[in-house]
Amino acid sequence: MLFFTCSRQDTVRPHIKTKLAALDTLFVTQPLQSILQIDSLLQESSNLSTLEQATLLFNKGEALYLNDKYLEALNAHLKSYKLFSELKDKYNEARCLITLSGASLHMGDIETSQAYALKALHLSQLIGDTRIEGKAYNQLFSLHFKLKDYNKALTYIKTTDSLYTKALDTTSIIAIKSNTASVYLQLKQYNKALASYQEAMTLSQTKKDPKTFVSVLNNIGYTYIEAGEYQNAEKFLRGAITINKNIKAINAAPFKGLGSMFLLTNKTDSAYVNYKKALDIYASNNNVKEEIEVRDKLIAIFIMTKDYIKALNYQIVRDSLQLQVNSLEKNRLLDFANVNYEVKQKETEINHQKEINSRNTWLLASIILLFILVIILTAFYVYNSKLRAANKASKLEQSLLRVQMNPHFIFNTLAAIQNITLEGNPIKSSNHIAKFSKLIRQNFDYVKKDSIALNKEIAMISNYIETQQLRFNNAFSYTIKIDDSINTSKVHVPPMLLQPFVENAIEYGLKEKKKNGVLTIKIKQEMQALLFIILDNGVGRSAKAKQEKVTEELHATSIFIERLKMRNKGEEKTFIIEDLFDKDNNPSGTKVYFKLKL
Known part of the structure; x- marks a missing residue:
C-alpha cells in the first residue's frame, strides 16, 4: 500500500489526461463549462495524486484567467503552486508564477506581480526553458508598460522577441510584435510601430487566423490615427469591420477607432454613428469600462452640438455605471486585501514553523552531539576504569608474588637444601630441590590466573608447608582437613x-x-560458600607483635583483602583474625577464617 501511494505522487493517470485534453478546447469557447468540469474532478481529491490535484488546479486557474476572473485565478494558482513546490516541479512552478504575475497585475498589485515575474524568470533560467523565460520577460514588459516606463518595457519585449525568434508558436510571436508596436506607439515612433504591426499582420495572414488579423488591423488603424494619417486609418479600420462581418464576429474596437477619427476631424455625425455602434456592442458584452469611455466621447459630441439634454442623459447613465465600477473595484480590492492577508498570514505561520523546525533541528543536533559525547566519555571512563583495574591487578600480582616468594624465604630454603647436601644425603636433597622448584613454578604459573581448582591450591600449599618444614627441621606438623562433600577438582x-x-x-x-x-x-x-580456617598453636600474634612490631603489611593482610574486594562479592566482610588463649589467659596461637562464595 505504501509503495502504491508513493508511486502515484509523480504521475497523472491516463483517464485524467484524457479529460484534461478534452477540456483544452473548452477553455476558450466555454471557459465556465470547463471550470465546472474541473471542479467535479477536484471533488474526488481523496482519490487524486498530488500531481493530479496540482494539474487540475493549474488548468482551473488558466480557465478563470481567460474568463477575466483574476481573483479566483490567483487563488487557484496559489494552491497549484504550493503543490508543485512540494513535488519540486520547477517547470510547473514557473508556469504558475507567470499567471500569478498576470493576475496580480490585472488587480493592480504591481509589486507582487513583479516579484512573481522575477521568480518565474529565475526558475526558467535555472531549468533552461526559453519559452517560460520569454513569458516572464513579456510579463515584465506588461508591468512596465502599465507603469508607463516605456523604455524599460521596450527592452523587455525585445528580449522576449529574441527568445521567440525560432519558436513555432506563431500566435505568441504575433502578440510580441503587437506589443513591440504598442511601445513604439507610446514613444511616438510611428514608423517603427507600423513596421512591427506589418510583421504581425504578415504572420497572421500566414496563420490564417481572421480574429488575430482583425486585431492587427485595428492596431494599425489606431496607429495611423495617432500619426494623423486619417485616410490610412479609416482604410484599415473599415477593413477590420469587413472581415468581422465575413466571419460573423462582433467587435467594437474598429467602430470605436472610427468614432475617434471622425471626432478628431470634426465630423460629429459620423463620430456619433460609430461611437453608438461601439456602445451597443460594449453594453451587450457588459464591458462597463469601455462603455463609460465611449459614453464620455458621446457626451462630448452632444455638448459640441449643443444637445445638452442628451448629454445629461448620457451623463446620468455614465455616472451610475461609474458607481458600479467603483463598488466592484472596492470589493475587488477588499477581496484582494483579504487574500493578501491570508497569504501573508500563511507565510508568517510557515516562517514561524520554519524557525521552530530550525530550533528543533539544532536542539536535536545538540542532543545527538551531547549523547555522542556522553558515549565517548562513558567509553573513556570504562576503558580508563579497566586500565586502572588491570593496573591494580598487576600491582596486586606483583605484590602477591613478592610476598609469596620473598628473598628471605628463598635464601633460607636454599641454605637448608645446601646443608642437607653437605650432610651427604643427595637423595633427600634432590627431593627437596624438586619440591622447591615445583613451588616456584606453581607461584609463577598461578599468579596471573583469576582462579584455580581447589585441589591445585591444596597441592601448592602442601608443597609450601613441606618446604617450610625443611627450613625449620620439622619443628611443627600440619594437617589439612576437607569436607568429603567438597569436590576439590570442580570448585575453583x-x-x-x-x-x-x-x-x-x-x-x-x-x-x-x-x-x-x-x-x-x-x-x-556452608550453604553456598566455602569456610576456610587456619589454626596454629604458636606463641600468638599479640606476643610476637610486641617483640617485633609486626604490622598488617608484613602479614600481607591488606593484599588479601584487596583481592577479595576485587571479586565484588562482599567476602572481605567475613575475614577475621582471632588471637587464642589458654585457660590461664596466656597466648596459645592464632585463628584465621573467612568465607568464599561459590
Whole structure:
C-alpha cells in the first residue's frame, strides 16, 4: 500500500489526461463549462495524486484567467503552486508564477506581480526553458508598460522577441510584435510601430487566423490615427469591420477607432454613428469600462452640438455605471486585501514553523552531539576504569608474588637444601630441590590466573608447608582437613589465597615454639560458600607483635583483602583474625577464617 501511494505522487493517470485534453478546447469557447468540469474532478481529491490535484488546479486557474476572473485565478494558482513546490516541479512552478504575475497585475498589485515575474524568470533560467523565460520577460514588459516606463518595457519585449525568434508558436510571436508596436506607439515612433504591426499582420495572414488579423488591423488603424494619417486609418479600420462581418464576429474596437477619427476631424455625425455602434456592442458584452469611455466621447459630441439634454442623459447613465465600477473595484480590492492577508498570514505561520523546525533541528543536533559525547566519555571512563583495574591487578600480582616468594624465604630454603647436601644425603636433597622448584613454578604459573581448582591450591600449599618444614627441621606438623562433600577438582578459588596466612602462622607463631607445633587447615562447605580456617598453636600474634612490631603489611593482610574486594562479592566482610588463649589467659596461637562464595 505504501509503495502504491508513493508511486502515484509523480504521475497523472491516463483517464485524467484524457479529460484534461478534452477540456483544452473548452477553455476558450466555454471557459465556465470547463471550470465546472474541473471542479467535479477536484471533488474526488481523496482519490487524486498530488500531481493530479496540482494539474487540475493549474488548468482551473488558466480557465478563470481567460474568463477575466483574476481573483479566483490567483487563488487557484496559489494552491497549484504550493503543490508543485512540494513535488519540486520547477517547470510547473514557473508556469504558475507567470499567471500569478498576470493576475496580480490585472488587480493592480504591481509589486507582487513583479516579484512573481522575477521568480518565474529565475526558475526558467535555472531549468533552461526559453519559452517560460520569454513569458516572464513579456510579463515584465506588461508591468512596465502599465507603469508607463516605456523604455524599460521596450527592452523587455525585445528580449522576449529574441527568445521567440525560432519558436513555432506563431500566435505568441504575433502578440510580441503587437506589443513591440504598442511601445513604439507610446514613444511616438510611428514608423517603427507600423513596421512591427506589418510583421504581425504578415504572420497572421500566414496563420490564417481572421480574429488575430482583425486585431492587427485595428492596431494599425489606431496607429495611423495617432500619426494623423486619417485616410490610412479609416482604410484599415473599415477593413477590420469587413472581415468581422465575413466571419460573423462582433467587435467594437474598429467602430470605436472610427468614432475617434471622425471626432478628431470634426465630423460629429459620423463620430456619433460609430461611437453608438461601439456602445451597443460594449453594453451587450457588459464591458462597463469601455462603455463609460465611449459614453464620455458621446457626451462630448452632444455638448459640441449643443444637445445638452442628451448629454445629461448620457451623463446620468455614465455616472451610475461609474458607481458600479467603483463598488466592484472596492470589493475587488477588499477581496484582494483579504487574500493578501491570508497569504501573508500563511507565510508568517510557515516562517514561524520554519524557525521552530530550525530550533528543533539544532536542539536535536545538540542532543545527538551531547549523547555522542556522553558515549565517548562513558567509553573513556570504562576503558580508563579497566586500565586502572588491570593496573591494580598487576600491582596486586606483583605484590602477591613478592610476598609469596620473598628473598628471605628463598635464601633460607636454599641454605637448608645446601646443608642437607653437605650432610651427604643427595637423595633427600634432590627431593627437596624438586619440591622447591615445583613451588616456584606453581607461584609463577598461578599468579596471573583469576582462579584455580581447589585441589591445585591444596597441592601448592602442601608443597609450601613441606618446604617450610625443611627450613625449620620439622619443628611443627600440619594437617589439612576437607569436607568429603567438597569436590576439590570442580570448585575453583583465587590462587595462593592461603599461603600468606600459613606463612604468618609459621614465621610469627610456630617458629618460636621450637617443638610440638601444629598447623591446621580446615575447609568446610556452608550453604553456598566455602569456610576456610587456619589454626596454629604458636606463641600468638599479640606476643610476637610486641617483640617485633609486626604490622598488617608484613602479614600481607591488606593484599588479601584487596583481592577479595576485587571479586565484588562482599567476602572481605567475613575475614577475621582471632588471637587464642589458654585457660590461664596466656597466648596459645592464632585463628584465621573467612568465607568464599561459590
